[in-house]
Amino acid sequence: TQLLEQSPQFLSIQEGENLTVYCNSSSVFSSLQWYRQEPGEGPVLLVTVVTGGEVKKLKRLTFQFGDARKDSSLHITAAQPGDTGLYLCAGRLGSARQLTFGSGTQLTVLP
Amino acid sequence: EAGVTQSPTHLIKTRGQQVTLRCSPISGHTSVYWYQQALGLGLQFLLWYDEGEERNRGNFPPRFSGRQFPNYSSELNVNALELEDSALYLCASSQGQVNTEAFFGQGTRLTVV
Structure with a gap:
């Protein structure tokens, strides 16, 4: 059983499009x-997001941590070919120090 | 400032052999984590070392072991290699506090034939 479910698993889009990747769990993550x-x-x-409801922006990337700290999303605006790669979410369960990883989303942005 | 460094970058071993992988953490980081990334299986947690002690291990057999040295560098040893051990082995380091960020090395690609 995967503790962190990522979706979609694969995503192929055209340059300039927007996309959202989701990371969901039934467990609460401390970060x-x-x-x-x-x-x-x-x-x-x-x-890194730590507080429930937290939103962070990194240029065209927007990250959100769910209010209950069980889910997160990554939104990319106006995707570029340079955004192509495997996107992984990873969380710390409770007081655990190691990260639990999602299965990843393979993003391909076509020019 | 140097990031996490791992050696070697690539390795080919025969089934049944033993292998040692090495990791140097970022300066000031006391925790080292080892992960296995096999094709199609995602990153699986192997071992966590902090201040020279093994603090936690993932669901892997005892032939996966390691240690952390006084300078916080770490080794991962795998005995009696099996074909399924072929994977990218990743090392990450972080500071000693809870919820600090973990930074990864470039990994060691191990192929078992």
Whole structure:
């Protein structure tokens, strides 16, 4: 059973379109992080959200943490080919220090 | 400032052999985490070390082990390699406090033949 469900698993869109990736769980997370990973490389941290209802913006990327701290979303505005990659959400359950990862969303932005 | 570094970047081993992977954390980070990213299975938590002690381990057999040195660098050892151990092994480091951010290295690609 996956503790963190990510959707969609695959997403292929045209340059300029908007998209949203979802990360859902039945468990409460003390913090949640979003990463982007290129093939054969390690994940690169994009953002950390800690407070329920928190919204953070990173240029064209908007991250939201659910009020109950059980879900999160990543919205990309006007996607560009450089946004192509594997997007991973990862959370800390309770007092656990290790991250529990979602299965990832493979995003392809076509020029 | 240097990020998390892992060595080697690629490795090919034969089934039954043993392998040691190495990780150097970001300066000032005391916690090191190891993850396995096998094809189609996502990142699975292996081990967490902090201040030289193993603090938690994931659902992996005992042939996966490791240690953390006084300088906070870490090794991951895998004995009796199986074909299913082929994966990208990722190391991450963080500061000692709860909810601090974890930063990953570039990984070691292990292929077992």
